[in-house]
Amino acid sequence: MRTMSVRYAPVGWNRNKIFYDVVLLAAVVAYILLYIKIAPSFQDVTRPTSGAILRAQAFGTCAFLMLTFILCIGPLARLDTRFLPLLYNRRHFGVITCAVAFTHASTIVSIYFSFSPLNKYVAVLASNTSYDRFLGFPFETFGIFALFLLLVLAATSHDFWLRFLTPPIWKAIHISIYVAYAAIVCHIVLGSLQSKQSPLLAAVVGLSVIAVTGLHLIAGRIERQKDRNTAESASESTAEAPWVLAGQVDDIADGRGIVVALEDGERVAVFRYGDRLSALANVCAHQNGPLGEGRIVDGYVTCPWHGFQYRPSDGCSPPPFTEKAATYRLRLDGRRILLDPRPNEPGTHVEPVRVTPTSETEA
Amino acid sequence: MLRRHRAAHAYMWKALAIFLPAMLIAALAIRQHGPTEKPAVQLEEPATGAGASAEGTES
Ligand code: HEM
Ligand code: FES
Numbered sequence: 001m002r003t004m005s006v007r008y009a010p011v012g013w014n015r016n017k018i019f020y021d022v023v024l025l026a027a028v029v030a031y032i033l034l035y036i037k038i039a040p041s042f043q044d045v046t047r048p049t050s051g052a053i054l055r056a057q058a059f060g061t062c063a064f065l066m067l068t069f070i071l072c073i074g075p076l077a078r079l080d081t082r083f084l085p086l087l088y089n090r091r092h093f094g095v096i097t098c099a100v101a102f103t104h105a106s107t108i109v110s111i112y113f114s115f116s117p118l119n120k121y122v123a124v125l126a127s128n129t130s131y132d133r134f135l136g137f138p139f140e141t142f143g144i145f146a147l148f149l150l151l152v153l154a155a156t157s158h159d160f161w162l163r164f165l166t167p168p169i170w171k172a173i174h175i176s177i178y179v180a181y182a183a184i185v186c187h188i189v190l191g192s193l194q195s196k197q198s199p200l201l202a203a204v205v206g207l208s209v210i211a212v213t214g215l216h217l218i219a220g221r222i223e224r225q226k227d228r229n230t231a232e233s234a235s236e237s238t239a240e241a242p243w244v245l246a247g248q249v250d251d252i253a254d255g256r257g258i259v260v261a262l263e264d265g266e267r268v269a270v271f272r273y274g275d276r277l278s279a280l281a282n283v284c285a286h287q288n289g290p291l292g293e294g295r296i297v298d299g300y301v302t303c304p305w306h307g308f309q310y311r312p313s314d315g316c317s318p319p320p321f322t323e324k325a326a327t328y329r330l331r332l333d334g335r336r337i338l339l340d341p342r343p344n345e346p347g348t349h350v351e352p353v354r355v356t357p358t359s360e361t362e363a
Numbered sequence: 364m365l366r367r368h369r370a371a372h373a374y375m376w377k378a379l380a381i382f383l384p385a386m387l388i389a390a391l392a393i394r395q396h397g398p399t400e401k402p403a404v405q406l407e408e409p410a411t412g413a414g415a416s417a418e419g420t421e422s
Contacts, residue, residue: 047399135395171368178375185383189390197400206387213380220373265369288368 139191
């Protein structure tokens with residue numbers, strides 16, 4: 001199925017997505033039911049927790065685990081391509097997480113703040129204002145702040161908003177998922193972990209923090225190592241172009257690409273398709289996906305993350321789409337691929353370089 | 364990813380990798396234990412028979 005078929009919804013509905021959502025919803029329901037059934041057997045019998053509070057805890061911990069999982073998907077997909085299918089539908093995961101967190105918050109507000117003489121929503125903010133202390137800090141505020149961020153992210157998650165806000169602004173907003181995660185950690189650490197002795201909850205938070213930050217640091221380190229292997233400048237550099245060596249023709253499988261790091265830190269994807277070679281910026285216009293790790297599908301470079309497509313010769317998406325990637329000039333020297341590291345304006349046509357199928361020409 | 368974005372991500376995660384564990388450890392270390400968490404103190408041995416409790420433990 002071609003994924004780019006409907007305007008503003010390049011990643012349309014398909015069977016895989018529905019399957020993904022059904023599995024996800026089933027997992028959420030199973031977790032909540034299991035929590036409500038099992039948790040009472042762990043609690044202090046002299047201080048039983050009411051059903052409503054149990055439900056709030058079930059939804060709260062579920063949302064936290066979901067957020068942990070969402071944040072792990074990104075670096076996992078960088079470390080192993082088998083995780084890419086999870087990335088493909090991460091948006092729905094995020095929206096469902098927001099709904100689960102919202103249920104937690106509204107249950108809490110109904111339990112703890114309904115008996116206040118104030119309006120219950122005012123009471124959440126007004127009942128504790130000890131912002132000047134660490135222990136006893138109004139931890140609910142962290143929850144409210146995180147829930148606000150999650151709502152904004154869910155509301156603007158559709159690709160319509162990506163276009164409407166433009167990618168740089170959209171990406172700046174969506175980076176706040178990290179801030180939301182940090183706020184939730186503070187919410188739990190200053191809230192539940194203070195009011196009750198719960199080694200299990202402490203362990204879950206600890207493991208989540210280790211997994212999320214650890215995976216991001218490892219993925220970041222690997223990215224930095226890739227950047228260190230920058231393309232060397234070729235001896236063929238001329239006054240016309242400062243050619244750099246991008247790699248060998250025979251290192252690229254048909255229908256695939258390689259990623260070349262440049263001196264200035266940018267990356268270029270060089271694709272081989274049939275007897276031709278073309279180079280595009282490695283950055284997808286959608287959410288910065290690594291184009292060079294994608295494949296040629298129906299003659300188009302296809303992003304490995306959500307399937308946006310670009311014509312290799314000019315970087316233009318097929319109509320009716322208007323996304324464009326910058327192109328680069330290539331030259332062959334035997335089987336060596338030389339690249340002009342200066343990008344062309346996105347959408348500029350560059351005649352693909354022709355290659356002979358086998359490496360019999362190498363001297 | 365653009366270099367700018369990669370740099371921003373790397374910076375944020377390094378900061379979080381220090382801040383979040385520090386937060387967890389600090390909060391657990393200075394946590395105050397409420398009286399309800401103290402182990403129960405037995406004031407008196409349980410009565411073994413009817414009326415025995417009033418006599419105390421020596422018999
Ligand atoms: C308006 C926003 C929120 C309010 C007022 C709020 C309030 C609370 C309160 C009062 C508790 C303590 C519950 C108890 O007595 O055990 C709690 C626990 C918790 N909250 Fe929130 N919360 C909010 C948002 C969130 C969000 C957005 C998340 C996660 C994404 C979250 C995750 C949790 C977790 C994991 C716990 C610990 C549950 C446990 O004790 O096992 N909260 N929250
Ligand atoms: S399609 Fe989403 S990042 Fe490329």
